[in-house]
Amino acid sequence: MQEYTCFPCRQIFRSRLRERLVHLQNGRRRFYASSSLSNGKPRYAESWYWETKPPTHKELAAASHFFKHHLPFRQWTGDTWRHKENQTEDLLVPEVIFLGRSNVGKSSIINALTSQDLNRVSATPGATQVMAAWTLAAKYRDGGAVPGWDGDVSAKISLVDMPGYGFGSHADWSKSIMGYLVERRNIRRAFVLLDSVHGATGADRHMIEVLRGLAIPYQIVATKCDRLVAYKGSQDEVRSALTTLRAQAQLETHYELGLGEIISVGSMQVASKGQRASKEPTTPFGLQNLQWAVLRAAGLDTYAVDKASAHGVLKNVTVNEQPTLHIEGPTRSDTSVVVESPVKEAADKGDNPSDPLLLDLSIEDFMREILTSSTPPSSASTAKISSPRTPRSAAKVYSGVMNNFLALPNDHVAPIPNKATEDDRTRAQTAIDAALQYAQKELLDDPMRLWDEPKPTKTNAASKEGLPIIPEISKKADGLNLRRERERQHVTRQPPTAASRPTVKRITPAMDAPVTKTRPGPWQQTTQAPTRATQKGVTHGIDAFEALFEEEPKGRTQRNTGKSGRGQPRATSQSKSRSQPKAPSAQPAFAGKGVVQGMDAFESMFDEGNSSSSSGKRRRR
Ligand SMILES: Nc1nc2c(ncn2[C@@H]2O[C@H](COP(=O)(O)OP(=O)(O)OP(=O)(O)O)[C@@H](O)[C@H]2O)c(=O)[nH]1
Ligand SMILES: [Mg+2]
Structure with missing residues (x-):
């Protein structure tokens, strides 16, 4: 039929159809927006406490009273x-800092917390250009x-607004x-603000890595949750x-320093007096929870409740029970780092109440424990201890020694059980000294080695779970493979060649040589070949897995830096490393080795906007 429709008619039909579609789409949008409101659903997002106790209504009221x-x-x-x-006086005032990408709402939050128009708030990223600290004290402007x-009237707590990183920021x-992060001693907690709609970006994760590296406790605050709810x-x-x-x-996987809470805040631009241009009359939420978190970080929570x-x-707070908030998993105290002795932990858990504590260990058991040696110390001479150990075992020895010594009570004057002779004691002491010396040397030489997992050796792989390698079985497996x-x-059937049995290498160490000749292992590769993770076509199976643990060859440039233009010949990796400066790593600052790399990467977070802002147009969010 359509063949007979004239061209102008077809155009009209099409434009009508488009008009109709737009109309339908708008209608649907309206329907969704109104339905979410008409259902009587709450128009706020609750803060979420996974592992810590949510604050009670009284505590929230006390926090609000303090800030007022x-x-x-x-x-x-x-x-x-x-x-x-008066730096010393300053250092006595606990400080909490607000970090996050530019435009995430840091300045608005401080304004909202204090109900004052303190910091400049703007919809343009990069509004805050210098750090600004505000102390809170129970005094008036005239000093009364x-x-x-x-x-x-002394300063109780200090809130620090920071310039944002990412778009619109500067490397300086x-x-x-x-x-500031490295040198300031009175930072009690960093509140890392994440935009609840956009989620955590690479830069945010990087910042968290930096905080972890500097051992600064941090807590996530999800901002602009009013938008999320909408x-x-x-x-x-x-x-x-x-x-x-x-x-x-990564709060689930990295427990150190991160608090298992997410404080959700919304409509802070309304609570802060900096901007009242809100079209919709919205109520700010999550503010009291944040106030309570700030007080807890500064150790002022009890003070605030008492006052x-x-x-x-x-008295006016009628609801006494805890708010119905979600708690999941084991309850963890609000202190950021809990260091428990393993022995005490086991005793606390009551796993095995009859387990002898270290005090009841014989000298042999004690030595075996700390030296992870399978032979009793009577046969373990100092010569044995000075034999080369893997870094991991040195670390284990070191931590074992430290833990075991920490576990001893102060008044314990070492009554050695099991009638240890004077010789045993001397031997043990020498062994401990030697182990400590070795561990300390290892630590001084290369502290990062503590975190290196030892490469699985072939013998380990073969004799997994301690199974002995029986020659007959090995031979049968050989043939089967x-x-x-x-x-x-x-x-067709051929006499077995070395190259045709690569799998055997995992069972018999003797088979390694010919196999590795045909396909060299990752540890044998040098700078002339790229790592297998980057090679195309070899990114599956054990190869890819092993490549994950492979160290980047020294002197290799990053992938991005080596970009050659179209038609230009690519430089070899060696010539690249000579001719081009090293680019900041895409890895988190403290994941890589060396402070220089970390600083570079940190700086690059603040340099993001420069290239794009050169166009003169700044993106509005
Ligand atoms: N919808 C909504 N907008 C908010 C909220 N908090 C802040 N904003 C808006 O977000 C924009 C940025 O707020 P700022 O407080 O200046 O953000 P900032 O993180 O200090 O930004 P920089 O100083 O550039 O790093 C402003 O337009 C605020 O009105 C919120 O809770 N909800
Ligand atoms: Mg700001």
């Missing part, structure tokens, strides 16, 4: 913290004390921030978005 009566004063800006006269706080900012609608969907955020920030209760604020190999290759 402690007014902010400018403490320092930029790098002036280095040159302040706020009644009810015992005339205590990173230097002052890194200097997009997602249901609370369950919001929760799943927060779970994703948690996984992205609030003395001021009669908590050979047959399978031939079947796979569809070749």
